[in-house]
Amino acid sequence: MRDKVVGRENVLWMNCERQGRAKMLRGGSVRVLRRMCALMSLSFICAFILFAAIPVSAHSTIHKAESNHQFTLEIYGNANEDDTIDMRDVTYIKLVIFGKKPETEFCDANYDGKVSMLDVVQTKLIILGKEAKLTFIDSREGYPRKIVTVEKPVKRIIPLADNQADGIKVLGAVDKVVGVGTEIKNKPILYPIMSKLPDVGNVWGAGPDIEAIISLNPDILLTYEFRPSPEELDDKLEGTDIKVVRYTFNVPKELPRVFKTLGYVLDKREEAEEFIDFFENHMNLIKERLEGLSEDEKPKVYIEWCRPYLAFNKLSGAGQLCDIAGGINIAADLTGVGSPHSLVVDPEWVVEQNPDIIIKVVGSENSGYDVDDVEGIKTVRDEIMTRPGWESINAVKNGKVYLITIELLDGPQAVVAAQYFAKWLHPELFEDLDPAAFHQEYLNRYMGINYDVKERGIFIYHPELYPDGR
Known part of the structure; x- marks a missing residue:
């Protein structure tokens, strides 16, 4: 009888021991998992801080350290509101975070409604040309303006008029064009490649062909500040991923800013800078003689x-x-x-x-x-x-x-x-x-x-x- 009792006790003890070991193992696994998560979080934070802290090379070919252009580049990330995005903007955002500088509209580089270290990271990505999104203001004073956020890189463009087609040619971005307005279609001498692309209607007369535009799935549609009207174009493209960007490429006082902005949007910064220098040099020749x-x-x-x-x-x-x-x-x-x-x-x-x-x-x-x-x-x-x-x-x-x-x-x-x-x-x-x-x-x-x-x-x-x- 005693042997049976002892046997039952041994069985119960072994069952308890196994359960205890299982609990210990489960508890250990949870502790290990928690340690791993903590280490991963710490690693992410360290990497984030490290990226935010490291300087972009002063010898970067993407941006010049100084610029002589006289306009404000209206891209979010241009914190100090000059005509370029560089390490000075990174420094400015950090000083805003520390309460040492007043916040400007373009400090919010990632356009999330607040200024934080995330904006430092976004600005550095813009400087390096590695940003996943870019937010900017289109059009110009005297016309309706809007804030546009585009996914990068921009691969598909539709220019609605020859005005915008000329800008695309200057930037060397014809390979991104997937469709064109009727004006461009009808000018094969100036646009031997673009004139062969699908026609998506006009800025005048019958207006744009919305179905044709949607079927080509462009990232950006370029048109004038005032034509076609938002009711004719923007409202009808609502619900799609197509961004309507309104710029005119023939207004001298606006041209440098327009080209600089699109240089960032289309990853054609060097081409934009080269044309701006060409344009301003010839305009300055006239201005200097009339001084x-x-x-x-x-x-x-x-x-x-x-x-x-x-x-x-x-x-x-x-x-x-x-x-x-x-x-x-x-x-x-x-x-x-x-x-x-x-x-x-x-x-x-x-x-x-x-x-x-x-x-x-x-x-x-x-x-x-x-x-x-x-x-x-x-x-x-x-x-x-x-x-x-x-x-x-x-x-x-x-x-x-x-x-x-x-x-x-x-x-x-x-x-x-x-x-x-x-x-x-x-x-x-x-x-x-x-x-x-x-x-x-x-x-x-x-x-x-x-x-x-x-x-x-x-x-x-x-x-x-x-x-x-x-």
Whole structure:
């Protein structure tokens, strides 16, 4: 009997021992797992701090340490609000975190609503060109603006108009284009590759083809600040991953900022910087010669768009070119309805203003790269010279009515138009300028087409100075 009791006790003891060992093993596993998690968390934190602390190489080829451009780069991460993103922004964000600097809008590099060490990491990733997302502000002052966040890298783009297509060519990003607007489709001389891509409608007339756009699944769709309207485009793309980015590439005072921003967005920073330097160098050549010019020495200028009596104000690209070239735009301070940069004026008002020079912009039906007959542009000038009552205007009396194609004003080629404006407004100061030769240099350098501007096309017109339209 005692042996049976002892046997049962031995069995119970062994069962308890096994259960105890199992509990010990389970408890040990939990403790080990907890230690491993703690070590992993600590390792992550250390790596995070290390990455936030290490400097980006001062010899990085992505960014120059200093920049001479005069604009604010409106990309989140540009904490000190200058024209580039570099280690100074990293330092600024850290000083904001420590309460040593005031917070700026662009300190929130990862755009999560607060400034933290995560923004330091995001800014360093931007500097290195390794960011997974990028947030920036599109458009420009005077127009509706919005904050856009894009996934990086951007691989698929649709430009809706030739204005944006020119910007893409300058940046060397044609390989990212998957579809184009009708304007681009209809210009194979300027866009031999893009013109062969699918048509997604137009900024004018019937408007964009939303179904075609969605079917091509672009990351970004580039268009003007004001056309198509948000109701025609943005609202109809809501619910997709397509980002509508609104930029115009022909406004001199905005062009450097636009190219710098898209250089970051499209990973074309060096190309953007190179063009900005090219653009600013040629603009500065004009500005330097006009330095010290008094207001009395500046001619009054009336700039008219393709449509009769549609004048440009100071927000327009042509209006800014007039200012840079040393002229006084008589419509500079006028505002219109519908378009912030242009308005229809009364013909008698133009007579009262009595401009010294008239610059008329001519549409693509009578000018441009695929037009060789000068008669169309000549007819446009004749109409201006014979408008009732305009014979008393100084510009008409003195024969200072110049015509220029829209092709040289609706895109980065405005840098070429600037030279023509300077020669027309101050011929005595710019006798040595050869805008046609500069035009050719621009085409060779950025458009990459086999085209001779002295043999083909109609770009400017004046019966004595440019009787053949070139």
